[in-house]
Amino acid sequence: MTKRIFILLAVCFLLLPALPALADLLFEPDNSFFARNQQDCIPLNRSFYANGSNGYVSVKTEPDSKAEVTKLKNGSLLRAYYTYTQNRDTWVYLENYGDDRMSGWVPMDQLALKYDYISFEEEHGGDFYQYMDSYRAVRRAETLVFWTWPGSGEFTYGDPATLSMWLTVDKAYRDTDGRVWGFIRHSYGVRNVWLCLFDPSNDSIPAFNPEPVPELVPPPEIWPPADDPDPEPSLPWLAIGLVAGAVVCTVVLIRVFWKPKRSA
Amino acid sequence: MDGLYFALAVSLALTLLLEAGFFFLTGKRDRKDLLLLLLANVLTNPVVVLVFWLTLWQPGKIPLELSAVLAEGFLYQKYGRAFKRPYLFSLAANAFSYGAGVLIQRLI
Numbered sequence: 001m002t003k004r005i006f007i008l009l010a011v012c013f014l015l016l017p018a019l020p021a022l023a024d025l026l027f028e029p030d031n032s033f034f035a036r037n038q039q040d041c042i043p044l045n046r047s048f049y050a051n052g053s054n055g056y057v058s059v060k061t062e063p064d065s066k067a068e069v070t071k072l073k074n075g076s077l078l079r080a081y082y083t084y085t086q087n088r089d090t091w092v093y094l095e096n097y098g099d100d101r102m103s104g105w106v107p108m109d110q111l112a113l114k115y116d117y118i119s120f121e122e123e124h125g126g127d128f129y130q131y132m133d134s135y136r137a138v139r140r141a142e143t144l145v146f147w148t149w150p151g152s153g154e155f156t157y158g159d160p161a162t163l164s165m166w167l168t169v170d171k172a173y174r175d176t177d178g179r180v181w182g183f184i185r186h187s188y189g190v191r192n193v194w195l196c197l198f199d200p201s202n203d204s205i206p207a208f209n210p211e212p213v214p215e216l217v218p219p220p221e222i223w224p225p226a227d228d229p230d231p232e233p234s235l236p237w238l239a240i241g242l243v244a245g246a247v248v249c250t251v252v253l254i255r256v257f258w259k260p261k262r263s264a
Numbered sequence: 265m266d267g268l269y270f271a272l273a274v275s276l277a278l279t280l281l282l283e284a285g286f287f288f289l290t291g292k293r294d295r296k297d298l299l300l301l302l303l304a305n306v307l308t309n310p311v312v313v314l315v316f317w318l319t320l321w322q323p324g325k326i327p328l329e330l331s332a333v334l335a336e337g338f339l340y341q342k343y344g345r346a347f348k349r350p351y352l353f354s355l356a357a358n359a360f361s362y363g364a365g366v367l368i369q370r371l372i
Contacts, residue, residue, distance in 0.1 A: 243272070250307040254303055254339065258300060
C-alpha cells in the first residue's frame, strides 16, 4: 500500500512540469538552431554587407538547411551576433529588428565585413599606446563627439555631464595630423567609440580614414529571384530507414522469443 | 539533420533508462518482462520522435504519445508475464519518463 502511494506521488510529481504532456520521453526538436547549439556558438557582434555570389544571400533557418527565411540583396547591411562552424564551414547568425524583423543563418563566405573599430585596430593597433596625459579638455567640453574610429567621419554626440568626470580611455592613437584619440570601450552607455581628447567637441574633423567601400557582386535585376532549381530532397531517408529497421527487428525478436499469453 | 540523429539517440537512451527505472520502482523483477519493456520502447520511441521531428506539428504530439502508450500496453498484455494492469503500467511509465525527461532538459 505504501509502495503504491509512493509510486503514485512520484508519477504525479514528475507530471507537473510536463503538463499537458502524457507519456514517453520525446526529445523535442527546437526550431531555433541557436537555442539548441548555444554552447557551440561564438559571439561576434559585427556588421556585414550581404555579398552572395548570385547577387543575394539566402538566409536559412539553420546551417545547411534548405528551409529559407528570406533572401537579401547584396549590399544589405546586417548585424551578425554569433558564428557556428560545422564541417569546416562557418555560418553567421543574423538578426534584424524593426519592420523587416528576421533572424537566421548565412554562410560567412557570402558576407563582406563592414569596416568598424575592430578593423581599425587590426590595421593600426601597432600604433596604439597607453594614455597617461590630461583629460582637462574633455572635462571642460560642453559637448562630446564620439567617433566610430579616428577619421571615420561618423560620429554621435555624448553627454559630458555623465562621462567627463569618470572617463578613462583604454588606449590612445595619434593620427598623422597630431590629433590624439582615445578609445572608450564602455562608459555609461557609450561603447567602443573614439574621442578626440584635445578637441572633444569638434564634429568637423575631416574624414581622413573613411570606411572602405567593399566590392560587392551586383544584385540581380529581377527581384525576387527565382528559387534554386531542383532542391535536394529534405526527407532524412537514412533516419527513416534506421527507424524502420529497428521496428522490424524488434517485432521479429518479440515474435520469436515471446509467446503470447493464453486467454484465461 | 545532425540534430535529428542526436534527438533519436538521446530520446531513446533516456527513455530506456527512465522506464527501466520505473519498472524496478514498481517492484517488478522479471527479467523477461524488463527486456520486453525495453524492446517495446525501441519499437515506439524512435517512431514517435521521427514523426514529430518531420512534421513539427505540436497538436500531433498527444495522439503520437497516446499511440505509443497503447502499443506498449498491448505488448505488455499479450507477451508480459507479470503486468497486472498493462495499459495502466504503460501510461504511468511513459508519464514518468516524459516528466523526468522534461526535468532533466530544464536542469541542463
